[in-house]
Amino acid sequence: MNLVSELLAPPVTKADPQADPLICHCFRVTESAIKRAIHVFQAVEVEAVMEITQAGGGCRACHCRIDRLIEGKPAECGRLCQLLGQCSHQAAAQSPAAIRMTA
Ligand code: FES
Numbered sequence: 489m490n491l492v493s494e495l496l497a498p499p500v501t502k503a504d505p506q507a508d509p510l511i512c513h514c515f516r517v518t519e520s521a522i523k524r525a526i527h528v529f530q531a532v533e534v535e536a537v538m539e540i541t542q543a544g545g546g547c548r549a550c551h552c553r554i555d556r557l558i559e560g561k562p563a564e565c566g567r568l569c570q571l572l573g574q575c576s577h578q579a580a581a582q583s584p585a586a587i588r589m590t591a
Contacts, residue, residue, distance in 0.1 A: 511553045511563055514546025522557050532558060 508518045525531045525540040534554045538544040544551050553563040 509563070511557070512541075512543035512546070512550040514550070515542040517541045517543035519557065519563055522554060526558055534558070 508520045511517055511519050511522050521541055522537055522543055525537050525543075529536070529540050531537045531540060534544050534551050537554050537558070544554055552565065556565060557563050
């Protein structure tokens with residue numbers, strides 16, 4: 489195990505998905521791994537977190553959650569944030585067809 493893997497590895501505890509939810513489902517990256525990338529490697533952009541953890545490198549649906557963690561906010565913003573149009577990453581992740589269907 490190299491240094492990066494050791495720093496990003498989850499603590500050895502009983503698995504509890506509620507305590508450490510998946511943020512990136514494509515690459516199965518947890519909230520704690522992303523928070524460690526932010527703190528240990530001083531990642532201040534989604535792209536930096538992606539380079540370190542691979543989170544966000546697939547469908548991009550998690551970019552909003554990663555951005556919120558970088559800003560020190562809870563990962564999940566909830567439906568109100570989406571309705572108010574504050575989730576620019578989620579809107580960008582939607583295909584033009586999906587945006588037309590919801591408009
Ligand atoms: S859920 Fe993170 S890239 Fe798809």
